[in-house]
Amino acid sequence: MESSVTVAALYRFTPIADPAALRDALESTCKAQGIKGTLLVAHEGLNGTIAGSAEGIAHVVDFIRAQPDCADTDVKYSHASAMPFYRMKVRIKREIVTMGVEGIDPRASVGTYVSPQDWNALIADPETIVIDTRNDYEVAAGTFERAIDPKTTTFREFPGWFRRERERLLGKGKTPKVAMFCTGGIRCEKSTAFLKAEGIEEVYHLKGGILKYLEEVPEDESLWRGECFVFDERVTVGHGLALGSHVLCRACRRPVDEEGRASPLYEDGVSCAGCYDERTDEQRASARERDRQEKLARARGTSHIGATRP
Known part of the structure; x- marks a missing residue:
């Protein structure tokens, strides 16, 4: 079936002085273009996934990128054969991805980005600790080879898990490299910033997240196993971002x-x-x-x- 709906997953960490004003403008712009999905707005930035016509999505992305310090907003596109959302929601939150640790600022300190093309070599290295930062039900659908599952039910649990498991994971002496990944990249912005704040220097994360990896890395070269959970009616996607099972x-x-x-x-x-x-x-x-x-x-x-x- 021909894919007629464009899906855009996006985020941007940037100071937003008036989240309520941006929420209202985003809601009006999305509804005028017939867009559906969810966008979160906070003082630290914005995050979400939206879907609609290619023209409507382009209009909304242009609007977002026209906001102060948003020209480089990260956007990952995919397609669906039917609208994967039921309505449009724009909400104000304390954090655009909730970790619950004060003072974590991905704009000030973040891990080293690794392209999908270079990711396999990094996580295949036995000296690299590979951590899946997603929640248990997401990991159950699919993950990378050698990845450690923290078995968290919310991202808020991740800092406590790492602090409890740090010595077991990293051992004593020379600290190994730590590579982390998530669906679209946003959780890794905070999790790598958190590890840097905890004194871990060699921290890496998959640029663009699993979605970008599945889009760009051929299946016969892939170290991904299973499908990737997405937060819409598609439920999961596979290599090439094809609809999952x-x-x-x-x-x-x-x-x-x-x-x-x-x-x-x-x-x-x-x-x-x-x-x-x-x-x-x-x-x-x-x-x-x-x-x-x-x-x-x-x-x-x-x-x-x-x-x-x-």
């Missing part, structure tokens, strides 16, 4: 692979094996009814007023 559990927002869908605990719109024991029978019954109403509304071409999908 996972679906989304509507109850817990985790990706579910083919094996997971064969589990007796999986019910579309209600539960998966990962969250079944986290919910009561009453909660599952409520989710079942909500899913039924949403499907009826979509069949009529309308929106269900109680819909919770993004």
